[in-house]
Amino acid sequence: xxxxxxxxxxxGRDILSDVxxxxxxxxxxxxxxxxxxxxxxxxxxxxxxxTARCGTIEIFGHDxxxxxxxxxxxxxxxxxxxxxxxxxxxxxNLAYHAALHGMPRGTARRRIEAELERVGLAAEADRxxxxxxxxxxxxxxxxxxxxxxxxxxxxxEATVGLDVRSRAAILSDxxxxxxxxxxxxxxxxxxxxxxxxxDATVILHRGRIRxxxxxxxxxxxxxxxxxxDAFRSLTEEAA
Ligand code: ADP
Ligand code: MG
Numbered sequence: 718x719x720x721x722x723x724x725x726x727x728x729g730r731d732i733l734s735d736v737x738x739x740x741x742x743x744x745x746x747x748x749x750x751x752x753x754x755x756x757x758x759x760x761x762x763x764x765x766x767x768t769a770r771c772g773t774i775e776i777f778g779h780d781x782x783x784x785x786x787x788x789x790x791x792x793x794x795x796x797x798x799x800x801x802x803x804x805x806x807x808x809x810n811l812a813y814h815a816a817l818h819g820m821p822r823g824t825a826r827r828r829i830e831a832e833l834e835r836v837g838l839a840a841e842a843d844r845x846x847x848x849x850x851x852x853x854x855x856x857x858x859x860x861x862x863x864x865x866x867x868x869x870x871x872x873x874e875a876t877v878g879l880d881v882r883s884r885a886a887i888l889s890d891x892x893x894x895x896x897x898x899x900x901x902x903x904x905x906x907x908x909x910x911x912x913x914x915x916d917a918t919v920i921l922h923r924g925r926i927r928x929x930x931x932x933x934x935x936x937x938x939x940x941x942x943x944x945x946d947a948f949r950s951l952t953e954e955a956a
Contacts, residue, residue, distance in 0.1 A: 718763075718869050718901065723772030725758060732758045733924045735772075740869060742777065743899040745892060747912050747932070750921035751952050756905040757797055759921070760873045763903075764794055777868055790818075793862030797873040797905075799854065807833075807842040807849070807857045811864065818865040825864070832860040836890065852883030859891070869901045870894065876911065884911070909948045922952045 723736040733755045740746045750756050761767045763774060765785055774781040779788035801810045808829065815825035833839040836856045846854060855875055862870055872891060876884040888911055894900045904911070912918055914933030919926055928935060928951055932944060939947035 718774075718776050718903070720759075720763075721773050723759070723762065723769055723774065725762060725767065725769060725771070727758065731924055733762075736921075736924075736926055738919055738926070740901050740903050742868065742901055743895065744917060745895045745902045745904065747916050747918045748903055748905040748921060749907070749909065749912060749918055749948065750905075751907050753923075754907075754921040754952075755924040756921060757873055760794070760796075760871055760905065763871060764792065765789065790865065791868045793865070793867035793870045795855070795858045795862050795870070795872045795875045797877065799858070801846050801854065801857060801861070803847040804845060806845055807838065810846060810857065811842075811861055814861045815864050820865065828864050829860070832863055836860055850883075851879050852887065855879065855883075855887055856890070859887070863894075867900070869903065871903050871905075873905045874907070875904070876906070876908070909945055912944070914944075920948065920951050927951045
């Protein structure tokens, strides 16, 4: 997936300015930025909730503006806001999503079972979503995002509001998907402790890319000893 020269205005303000970003097939990329950086706005452009007026978005060979159907079929999304129906069971939510993607029923049923097994929720899936813990709910949302076999998974603050253990479990689960299935992931977060030194990392602040590279080299690049200090100094300066 690649984004080039992407800018976007909302309410008369520049929210994203000239953003360039590449997520190579099969790689894990962290989009790291404090609240208000523009991460969710970028995701809204990638999923066509908003239309990009300036810049291009290409999803594995398909231009999003010219060929949205093909481009969007390759995307799975875990939104920042919860987006499952609390009054349906987990299985019902998943079946509904599969039907939306035009998946034949038998295929949908098999995939849903396989993914639920993988995340250890097969036995819980006939409960209403309302009764799930925050971590379980996120797992269901990840399962849902994977059902149609996307090549790129977008995760927008997928661990927000979870306790430390659930956060770590979800992040490691998503890292496994990259390793084991070759899915590409764009992982948006404001939490530097979710970043590993070897992660390809893009720092977004006030709508601009401030730095990109392997996280482990950021501190040295910035003349700082610790990653946390480098991140802070990159995101403290005025716009
Ligand atoms: P992040 O997800 O990184 O926290 P957002 O993309 O949600 O950042 O927001 C980026 C900036 O855009 C913020 O300053 C926010 O107030 C502003 N913003 C978001 N949505 C709108 C909107 N619909 N109208 C005007 N400003 C908006
Ligand atoms: Mg956000």
